[in-house]
Amino acid sequence: MDRLTEMEAFATVVDQGGFTDAARKMGISKSAVSKHVSALEARLGARLLNRTTRRVSPTEIGLAYYDRARRVLNDAGEADTLVTSMQAAPSGLLRISVATDFGVNLLSPILGEFLLEYPEITVNMVLNNRYVELVAEGFDMAIRIGDLEDSSLRARKLTETTRRMIGSPGYFARFGRPAKIDDLNDHKLLHYSNQANGNVWKIMAPSGERRQVRTAGWLTVNDGQSLLNAAISGLGIAYLPSFLFAEAMRAGQVEEAIPGLPVETLGIYAVYPPGRFTQPKVRAFIDFLARRYMEKGPDSW
Template sequence: MSKLDDLMLFVNVVDTNSFSEAARKLGITKSVVSKHIHQLETQLNARLLNRSTRKLSLTEAGSLLYQHCKRIQQDIDTAIQVVSDTQNEPRGKLRINAPLSFGHLHLTSAITDFNKNYPDIEVELLLGSQYSNLIETGFDLAIQIKDLPDSSLAAKKLAVRSTQVCASPAYFKKFGYPQSPEDLKNHNCLIYRTQGQTNDEWRFIINGQDKIIKVQGDFQVNSSLCLAKAAASSAGIAKLPGYMINDEIKEGRLETVLHEYCPRDIGIYMVYPQNRLIAPKVKVFIDFLTRRFANEGYWNN
């Protein structure tokens, strides 16, 4: 075996979590697998795997090697696919990761329209932040909403996320409209909470400077969708991404306030592994979302 073969063998052992299963998959004996893993560890002068009778686990060196080798394996697979698809229409499975709320409100309908144009592409959409490592989890593309995307990934900005302070007309009629961020201290604010962290410090821009306002209220939840629903039900004031409440605003269920103080500086990005040939299925999806979402009118309407 070549050094590259040894590295790909190592990836297979990690992926299957078994010397025996890797041997079966590759059509060789378990002893051959064990021999080449041992040779690889000797060459690198580092233990790559912790072995027990029941399972394998990666050492720190093994984890680092696996991340790089997995990327190489995916590059090889993509190169083969790109070449084979050169004369064909985009096809195959497209794996996408996105935040839960964005996927629910915007990406699902976009993918439905995309599938009508590209029937030979099968889309697998998984929502949630638990799939944070794009390469290890085998995603072709992800949507990230953050200040700056991971520098190890290629990124294309779709839009800039606005932030809105909102409540129902009934709430404002009863308790009045806040005229400045400081006024929020006198209102019941609906607060986003994650495990171990409460987001009760809301950021605003006042006279060109960041200003943190500490708010309080009688409802906390770890779902922005639930916050939007609670706000529309007159439970209090929420601070939410603009893309979440377009329909509620259009239909009059929510009103927004303090527009001039709300930051609008968080990018919505498509990210995908860089230093790779982009498969046709990924390229056409990137182009499709760019046309659909990059238009400012989409968010305003």
């Protein structure tokens, strides 16, 4: 007989307190339940149940076996549920946390395509520039750029972006072009206002040393597109990811401020909470993004 069926019959008898109710619960005959339990006892060489005319109860050995058997049965049930879930059509509410710059410029334009492909999924996309706790704040996943701080999260790399200092030809004609990092102290820098370390840029020098630059500018704002617009207008030098400035650079609206510096490359990741399996809606969205960004980055945006 099937070992798992024997185990299930025994555990159901204990749960239901008798063979009759166990048979009703399992949808088989009482004699079939009895045969399964007897076969289990014979195979184990131990009596698992005390049988009287009035009641059935587990022996001491039977109670210990029941605890382990119930765990095995629960795990088997979860395994079945996992397979069913993974094969189910993706559906339900998908809550996503995305940095504002990336969400507005690269995610919003393609969301419609994803929703048409998966009509049973609805999306709640929250744009912000702070670090969110996925589980505590109820998010299914997030898009993050740069080093991943939380190693407990699962992550899939989607693509890469570079980060460079850029300014307009008009700005460089008016204020000159910096030749080295120290020259930035004499220039107008355009800053993100949501930087944890304030208006400080950490720039890789040709020697490999990471230098810090702190210089005031005409504008500090919490939006990358606004910084790009300011740079195009000639208000100063901005330090931005390539997915923001690539089109403006192709159009000649901005140029790299110090071309000789090492190029900083940042990974773009889909991150999601740890677990035994990935929800179909999350897996579908990550696969969709991976397809769309397959030939993007680090500078080809």
